[in-house]
Structures are given as C-alpha cells and as structure tokens.
Amino acid sequence: GRRPIAEMAAAAPRSSRADDVKMYERVRSIDARHAKVAKTLAEGLSAAPPLVWYAEGDTPGLCPANIVAMLPHGNAGHHLDESRSPEMLTQREAAEMARAGVRLLRQAFHDMNATLAKHQAAPARLAALQNFHISQPNVRVDMCVLKAGAQLLVDSFFADEKSHGFTPEDMKVMYISGSYFCDDKELQEHFAFFLSNLLFEWIVYRGLAKVDAKMKQVADKVLDNVIRTLEAPACPLKEDRVLAYVYFARSFERTRTGDIAGGVRDLDLACAKGGARFQRSRIPVRLQAGDLDGATADMEAVVDADAHDDDRHLKDTLFMMAAFRGKESRDEEGRTYFQWAVRCAARHRYLFGEPSARRANPYNPKGSATVVGFITNVAYQRYGTPEQRAAHLKSGGLSYGDLQTGLSALVGMPRAQAQAFLGRPAADDAPPTRSKGDVVVVHGLTSDTGRAHNGALAIVAGPATNGRFAIELVHARKTISARPQNLRAASDAEASAARDMAGRPANAPKG
Numbered sequence: 001g002r003r004p005i006a007e008m009a010a011a012a013p014r015s016s017r018a019d020d021v022k023m024y025e026r027v028r029s030i031d032a033r034h035a036k037v038a039k040t041l042a043e044g045l046s047a048a049p050p051l052v053w054y055a056e057g058d059t060p061g062l063c064p065a066n067i068v069a070m071l072p073h074g075n076a077g078h079h080l081d082e083s084r085s086p087e088m089l090t091q092r093e094a095a096e097m098a099r100a101g102v103r104l105l106r107q108a109f110h111d112m113n114a115t116l117a118k119h120q121a122a123p124a125r126l127a128a129l130q131n132f133h134i135s136q137p138n139v140r141v142d143m144c145v146l147k148a149g150a151q152l153l154v155d156s157f158f159a160d161e162k163s164h165g166f167t168p169e170d171m172k173v174m175y176i177s178g179s180y181f182c183d184d185k186e187l188q189e190h191f192a193f194f195l196s197n198l199l200f201e202w203i204v205y206r207g208l209a210k211v212d213a214k215m216k217q218v219a220d221k222v223l224d225n226v227i228r229t230l231e232a233p234a235c236p237l238k239e240d241r242v243l244a245y246v247y248f249a250r251s252f253e254r255t256r257t258g259d260i261a262g263g264v265r266d267l268d269l270a271c272a273k274g275g276a277r278f279q280r281s282r283i284p285v286r287l288q289a290g291d292l293d294g295a296t297a298d299m300e301a302v303v304d305a306d307a308h309d310d311d312r313h314l315k316d317t318l319f320m321m322a323a324f325r326g327k328e329s330r331d332e333e334g335r336t337y338f339q340w341a342v343r344c345a346a347r348h349r350y351l352f353g354e355p356s357a358r359r360a361n362p363y364n365p366k367g368s369a370t371v372v373g374f375i376t377n378v379a380y381q382r383y384g385t386p387e388q389r390a391a392h393l394k395s396g397g398l399s400y401g402d403l404q405t406g407l408s409a410l411v412g413m414p415r416a417q418a419q420a421f422l423g424r425p426a427a428d429d430a431p432p433t434r435s436k437g438d439v440v441v442v443h444g445l446t447s448d449t450g451r452a453h454n455g456a457l458a459i460v461a462g463p464a465t466n467g468r469f470a471i472e473l474v475h476a477r478k479t480i481s482a483r484p485q486n487l488r489a490a491s492d493a494e495a496s497a498a499r500d501m502a503g504r505p506a507n508a509p510k511g
Helices: 005-011 032-043 086-108 110-116 123-130 143-159 168-183 191-209 213-231 240-256 260-274 276-288 292-304 314-327 331-352 371-383 386-394 400-411 415-422 492-502
Strands: 051-056 059-064 439-442 457-460 469-473 478-482 487-489
Touching (some): 051 086, 086 143, 086 168, 143 168, 331 371, 371 386, 439 469, 457 492
Antiparallel strands (some): 051 059, 439 487, 457 469
16 A cells, blocks of 8 residues: 555655744644643743754754854754754754743742752752752742643653753753652642653753763663553553653663663564654664564655655665665666655755764764665665766765675675676776785775774785785785775875885884
8 A cells, every 4th residue: 555656756745934933833732731821821931042953963953042153063064944854843843842841940930040049950969959849838839830831841852852952950940840740639640740750850860860870770760660650551641652752762771781682672662652753763773683574664664654855864764765676676666766865865965064064973973884874875886877876985985895795794695696786886986906016905804804904004915816916914914815895095194104114124113
C-alpha cells in the first residue's frame, strides 16, 4: 500500500510562509481543559525578547535575540528562520510555551521572587529548595496560575524534548513548583500535575547532572520512576507518545553509558509506541547490527510519514533508500530517491549554511565516517553524474576504493560484485599514479595491522607492483605496500616535514 516514490517526491511539502507562533497550534495538550486556561493566561503576558534560531552542527536551537550574536555557532550564513520543517515549527512553539510556562510560575509566587534570588540551584541546596514553601508559610501562591504554568511546561516538554535553555533561576522556580504539587491532594488526583512533578525533578537533575556524578545517579532513578509510573495499570495517562519519549530518553542514556543491549531494547520500545519519529534513529543501529531488512523497513516508514523537504533528517534517509534500491536492482526508484535527496541536501545547505561555515556537530565529529555517511557516498557513486561524484569527493566524500572495501564489510559484498554495483569511478576518483620520491599520507586501511598506519606520512619507494606501491613509513622507518586509493598526496607542509624526518638519523631527537 505504499505510494509510488515519484508521487511522494513530487508531493513532499516545500517551503511556505511562516505563521505567527501561537499556543497549542501545533502542540497537542495532555489535558485540553487546563490547556485552555494556560493559553488564555499566557496570551496576557507582556512581550518577551524574540527567540532567534542558531545551529550547532545541523542541530537547531532557539535563544533570545539579544544573546545569539555571542554564540560561536550563531546564525552566520544560516537561513533557519525560513525553515518550514514541522519539527522546527513545533520546536519553536514548544520553546515559546516553555518560556511562557516559567514566567507564569514566577507570576504565581507574587512577592516570593526576591526571596528566591537568595537560593542557589546547586546540588547541595536542592533539599532546601524542595522544602522551601514549608519554611515560607505566609507566601501567597496563585494555584490557578501555577497549574497553568505547569501545563505549558509539561505539554511543551513532550511536544519537543530538546533543551529550551532553562537558566538556573528557571530550574529553581520549577523545582519549588513541583514540591507544591506533592502536598496538594487535589493536584495529586490529576495525572498531568502528578506527572509534572516528576518531570520538574527530571529537568532539574539532568541540568545539574552534567557537573555532578551523584546528581546523575539521582537523574537516572527519577527517569526510571517516570517510566514505572507511566507503565502502572492505575496511571490514567496512557498516551503512547509520552511513553515513547521516555523510552527513547532512557535508550540514549543507557547507550551513552555503555549498556548497548539495554539501549537497543528501549529504542525498540520507543519505536513501537512512537513510530517514524523514533524509527529514523534506529536505522543506523540496525545497519551496524547487520539487520538490513529491518533498516530498510524503518527507512520506508520514515519516508512514508509525510516527508518534508525542510526536514533535516530526510536527506540521509533518502540517500540510503537510493543505495538500497540499487542493491535490489530497482534502479528507477533508486534514481528518484537520489534526485529527491540531492534536492533536500541543497535545501539543507541553504538553511544551515555550508559545512565549512558551521561549527562541527560535537555528537558526530567524524561526519561521513558514520554508517549513514558511508551509504550516502554509495548512492552518489551509483546514481550521481560525473560532476556530482567529483564535487562530492572534493567536499569530503569517500574514494572509490574505500567504497569497495566498505561494501564488503557492511553487507558482505565481494569486491568484484561491489565494483559492478558501484559502476565506473569518476575521473577525479580514479587511482592516481605515483612516482618514486612522492610524499603521501596513508588512509583507509582496514586490517588490524593496517589501521595503525592510517594518517602516517610515507615516501613512495618504487613503482607499482601487482597494483600496489612500496612506501616507506617515515616515522616507523619500515616499508609496506599499499593500493593507490589508500594514498593521498601530502600537502606542502606535510611533504616538507616528511623529507626532514626522512633525512634525520633514526635515533635523532624529533624537536
């Protein structure tokens, strides 16, 4: 029952005019009755400084306009405000809601703000903050406003799980608000605010856990508590999207701390509850595990889920679909996916800026070294024009030889079959000739002993024999053989250093 790929590519939404940001236009509330009150109160707030997009790698974020210029990864070369990606439109609304929610919490405490300023949001003071209201019996609290602020925060958090840039002062007022809900039986009976108390603690602890290992342990316990609460038969909140997110969050935490099997189990649970939004994160996991059929099924689900050209993740999925359709000899579909992917990649460069003008993504510093990046290179080699392949190679793409080796490692494709699958290399990707005395840099070796030489400077010792050059490793003072595609020409500075090192006695100091 899938639509034809050409129809999906043609129907994919393009850019359109932005609407004003409004509460609950794109975000669906956990509780519609309380959401109406929250929306009315939020619209009565005075105007706050506008939020401006910035990007860290290709991860978009929002911050007040008066500080975006201070960020090293600000908006230089970006056109992020023009994006019509549903993900980013929801992110903007959620950020505005979270900001309004915190402001309502502050408003609910009336004259308490001056006293709040005396408390520090440090781990040692959290216990005092939790019991703050007990020591302030005369403080006036507007519970209606407090409920409204909590509703905005909870809804925004589940609509978009990215950080909304909460300050330590925001964390303090959220934490104190959560402690009020603990002691209010009427609120305890309402699932949204019982849940919000757990979420407030989670937000605060996760913010502090970055600098305190003990708090990180507490954060993990709170997250497990959230999941146990949601899974309990008596819990009235049974929305799959909520459970999907908390499973996904725990999957990330488990994977980051080395529990790969537990992380994969939680990711599967998130996909079962949340669908395509989480399946795109499972694609590289399945590819690395060798589950090609499962990865393909996830790719198809992502593309079928109302794909949008401005979606920052779509281009990678389309390039992978192109490569896998080629593997299945479905080249007409493969070319259509590839052309769609190229269109999305051009739009992505426009929105986020050229890679050289952007700060590298700290979560993916190696770029095309990932399995997703590798398959993108395969798609360019199979379906790109000679000009596209050459341009992609110059922008950091993998060489023809590296692709042959990688296909063998990733999908078990013999080198001869990989060569037939990839087609002829582009002219600029053909293995270069080398002459005796040329200085080169070794790269792309995959054997256990060869990987240790990647990045090493070497000097060509003789002409090619059986398709390999004899090269002398400058630092190791040993001769090995390597294929042409595993040698790149050294820069002038590298060549000078290599010749200087080669002319020095083996026991001479390197300084």
